[in-house]
Amino acid sequence: MAVSARRGTPLTLEEISSTALRLIDEGGVEGLSMRKLAAELNVNPMSLYHHVASKDALIRLICATIQQRVRIPPDDGTPWQDQLRALAVAYYRHARSHPAMWTHLHAHPEIIEDRTLVIWATLYRILRQAGVPEPELRRTSDVLHAFVTGLITTEVQGHVPDDPDETARTFDTAVHLMINGLASYSAR
Amino acid sequence: MAVSARRGTPLTLEEISSTALRLIDEGGVEGLSMRKLAAELNVNPMSLYHHVASKDALIRLICATIQQRVRIPPDDGTPWQDQLRALAVAYYRHARSHPAMWTHLHAHPEIIEDRTLVIWATLYRILRQAGVPEPELRRTSDVLHAFVTGLITTEVQGHVPDDPDETARTFDTAVHLMINGLASYSAR
DNA sequence: GCTCACAGCCATACGCCGTATGGTAGCGTC
């Protein structure tokens, strides 16, 4: 099989993508290069191309992988306000775990525009509980998703001071704004 | 002065930055290269460096320039709800005029973090009219700004269909959500 | 009118990048 002279074991896709993700975490997406990645893996740059079609494809793969790792809270029967908050928090934690990748993903939504993801289903369910009428569901969930991603992006980039208390308060303000904004639906 | 052999007139900073902005509009920030820019200006790549310290500095310059072109609506005495909407629309139009640059700016907020900008002052004013208490102003404006940028980013990237009607409706939904969210302040 | 500093421009080169092309080493199968 002609395993690399410099390594004992053969390369795997998993090893490539996890190392790439680590490099991205450390130096941003711009900080990732196929050559650095190869060096990190003790391998010739061109060897990577036997497992991955291109750098772009690798990045898409990584995006898809981490996208599936969001820990969506299940329907626990609590009021929709609590569930909305829990969902936002889950999304935030997810973004926090790989800030650079998140920012890139948010700036290139064409990479993954899979609307069938669990997160959308969950959001729909919560909004229905909040009394949002069916024809407004799509629009409202788009808007809320945009709101939350905007908020997370702002915080993930440390545009705001790093004080965790302040972050939590800002998050609270945002969630309250959204909940109050939705309240007019359930009032009917 | 040794004007370029290939051009009649000397290069100007204005000419450089406006051409660069055009290239960015056409091909995204990644599509801009100092070499292409020089070719576009009929000039040697290194000539640019007599007017600009680096590519990064050029991009920062462009960001700062267009940032000053937002047409902030003046205080016209109308209710804060209308003014908030007008501000959001102005911001949206601004983003629309240079989508690629906007996306880049939004993904790298450290480029311009000038909080003294008119937009913040305007937002503060409107929020005061809405009854937001002074200690909450900073947080609330941060959140609203994040909301709007999130929304705009989503739309600017065409993640949503291009139908202008649908865009307008989504925008309406968002503005109503924010206004309703803030209403709890003025209710007091 | 002469000198000289300097602004404006350019040629060359270095070290990065992604990746096309065309190998080569070792394995399993017949």
Next chain:
DNA sequence: GACGCTACCATACGGCGTATGGCTGTGAGC
């Protein structure tokens, strides 16, 4: 032993940002 296949690699091409150092024409000072 021939063959194909998988995994890996060497070399090379065209792009990038920009450091370095040189050229040239202009205008100020005398």
